[in-house]
Amino acid sequence: MEHYNMNLTVKVWRQKNSRAQGNFENYSVKNISSEMSFLEMIDVLNEELIVEGKEPIAFDHDCREGICGQCSMYINGKPHGPWQANTTCQLHMRAFKDGDTIVVEPWRSAAFPVIKDLMVDRSAFDRIVQAGGFISVNTGNAVDGNSLPINKDAADASFAAAMCIGCGACVAACKNSSAMLFLSAKVAHLALLPQGEPERKSRVMNMVAQMDKEGFGACTNTGACEATCPKEISISNIARLNHEYLRASLTAEK
Amino acid sequence: MGLTGISLVLFLIVHAGINACVFADLADPGENGEMFNKAAHFMGSTVLIRITEIGLFAGIILHIVQGLLLTAENKKRRNVGYAVPYTAGSKWYSRSMGLLGTLILLFLVLHLYHFWASARFTGRGLEPVTYNGVEMHNMFGLMKATFSEWWVVIVYALGCLSLYYHLAHGFQSAFKTLGVHNKRYNAMLSSLGYGFSAVITIVFILMPLSFVLGWVG
Numbered sequence: 506m507e508h509y510n511m512n513l514t515v516k517v518w519r520q521k522n523s524r525a526q527g528n529f530e531n532y533s534v535k536n537i538s539s540e541m542s543f544l545e546m547i548d549v550l551n552e553e554l555i556v557e558g559k560e561p562i563a564f565d566h567d568c569r570e571g572i573c574g575q576c577s578m579y580i581n582g583k584p585h586g587p588w589q590a591n592t593t594c595q596l597h598m599r600a601f602k603d604g605d606t607i608v609v610e611p612w613r614s615a616a617f618p619v620i621k622d623l624m625v626d627r628s629a630f631d632r633i634v635q636a637g638g639f640i641s642v643n644t645g646n647a648v649d650g651n652s653l654p655i656n657k658d659a660a661d662a663s664f665a666a667a668m669c670i671g672c673g674a675c676v677a678a679c680k681n682s683s684a685m686l687f688l689s690a691k692v693a694h695l696a697l698l699p700q701g702e703p704e705r706k707s708r709v710m711n712m713v714a715q716m717d718k719e720g721f722g723a724c725t726n727t728g729a730c731e732a733t734c735p736k737e738i739s740i741s742n743i744a745r746l747n748h749e750y751l752r753a754s755l756t757a758e759k
Numbered sequence: 760m761g762l763t764g765i766s767l768v769l770f771l772i773v774h775a776g777i778n779a780c781v782f783a784d785l786a787d788p789g790e791n792g793e794m795f796n797k798a799a800h801f802m803g804s805t806v807l808i809r810i811t812e813i814g815l816f817a818g819i820i821l822h823i824v825q826g827l828l829l830t831a832e833n834k835k836r837r838n839v840g841y842a843v844p845y846t847a848g849s850k851w852y853s854r855s856m857g858l859l860g861t862l863i864l865l866f867l868v869l870h871l872y873h874f875w876a877s878a879r880f881t882g883r884g885l886e887p888v889t890y891n892g893v894e895m896h897n898m899f900g901l902m903k904a905t906f907s908e909w910w911v912v913i914v915y916a917l918g919c920l921s922l923y924y925h926l927a928h929g930f931q932s933a934f935k936t937l938g939v940h941n942k943r944y945n946a947m948l949s950s951l952g953y954g955f956s957a958v959i960t961i962v963f964i965l966m967p968l969s970f971v972l973g974w975v976g
Binding site: 516527529579581582583584608610613614615616677678680681682683720721722723725726727728729730731732733740741742743744745747748749750751752 | 838842928932934935
């Protein structure tokens, strides 16, 4: 792939803290290599801001290899930027051309309040997982891996759901700020496996209750979540979640 | 939303089926709406159907109330909007169900005034007609009079078009809400949804169009 350098205008949301009024600031960055990642471009911009004595842009990032779910920028009208099945950290500057203006916003949802600039508080997801996204296993010797037969199709579907990295792009993309794709991935991941069976009904009831408490919107099946998910979690998981919830509501012991 | 939606889909099938009787006039030009008037009379005079009608209204009202509440609640979930909205990942009509539903509701008020209120209460524009000694409303005549004006036909066509887009999303979405997650069935229901929406819309739009163009009546 041909390498090139570019000059860009980056329009970034700046907000001092969760209570402050935010606004967009324009920055120009020069000589950005097409081989840089998007976060490296922000790093370059931040270094310049620090040299100028200005406050650098706060943003979440950790592994920078597309598996941790920390990076969370809404770039040019799409969570994680223009590429498909991709995280912000894996977005490379070759996605842009010289002279482009790039608009960078934080995830927008009442359940994800802005902490600072592009960082949002996604602890609502942690509380949803704490409400039921686990299995209870007694301590002791590890069981032989092959002693528990699991249907191959179910194992594959469970693994596909387990790919969710909890980044919150689904919430950011959804016009209702619904967390149903995230929740459905967590529920489907465990509901499909024998290990998840003992807590299957209470899990879905408790996790849905927690999701509602956190202030996410309701799903209307628009499909925006699936289209933007960096891990391509299928929206069919949401229908599976609805099925699990209906089943649990009708047949739960209490 | 899904459950009430599906019940209304069932109603649309009956509604389109009964109304399609006006096209009997095409095959037999002297027919003058006899089949349709008889069908409408049967629907209006059968006790069981009148009881079902109460259920239908309950379904419509529930669907409207649920829809308005859902739209209002969901709107509150993002207090600061995006400078650049995300539109590529979903269809415009999937995102506009509240708006499309409101347009259909507005159309429904006019539609109920034109026909349902007239047949049940006001008798506005209705002539009696007698077949085999049974006197009944000439609903066919009322349709002909109502659809003699182009603006009414255009409003009806726009109402039906809103219904098309509402159904194009709603039909397949309803089954997902009810938990259908079998990939083959979902694909089937999605195609069926688009087909159903198109057929229902075309049948409904053809009625006022046929009257105003003089194809029937």
